[in-house]
Amino acid sequence: MSEIEDDLLLQIQAARLPPPEREYRFHPVRKWRVDMCYPGHSIAIEVEGGTWSGGRHTRGAGFEKDCEKYNELSLAGYSLYRFTSTMIKSGLAIETIERAFGRSIERVEAHECPDPQSRYPLGPMRGH
Numbered sequence: 001m002s003e004i005e006d007d008l009l010l011q012i013q014a015a016r017l018p019p020p021e022r023e024y025r026f027h028p029v030r031k032w033r034v035d036m037c038y039p040g041h042s043i044a045i046e047v048e049g050g051t052w053s054g055g056r057h058t059r060g061a062g063f064e065k066d067c068e069k070y071n072e073l074s075l076a077g078y079s080l081y082r083f084t085s086t087m088i089k090s091g092l093a094i095e096t097i098e099r100a101f102g103r104s105i106e107r108v109e110a111h112e113c114p115d116p117q118s119r120y121p122l123g124p125m126r127g128h
Helices: 003-014 060-075 085-090 092-109
Strands: 021-025 033-038 043-047 079-083
Touching (some): 003 033
Antiparallel strands (some): 033 043
């Protein structure tokens, strides 16, 4: 975990949201992980590092691989929220997570929230 991810976790705690699962493996076959996840609410969070320094996530091959992963995450029924360090430091990230979490709770209460694991034909994942 990076320092900026730890900062976001402190903000989540201060907002009195439940702690997310860290380094959550969402795919039953691929070893893809998201930085933080609320699987019961289908909320996935990625902290994008190297935004201004030309990090792996902003260069050709890394960007391509991230796109593939993010598309699979969406197909599995998750809402993905991506944040830069600037968004975390400014408070925009935690505001967005609070809004997403509130929206998810409304969907769960209305029984509209799909089980993300049911999207995979291999059945639920084990050992994440």
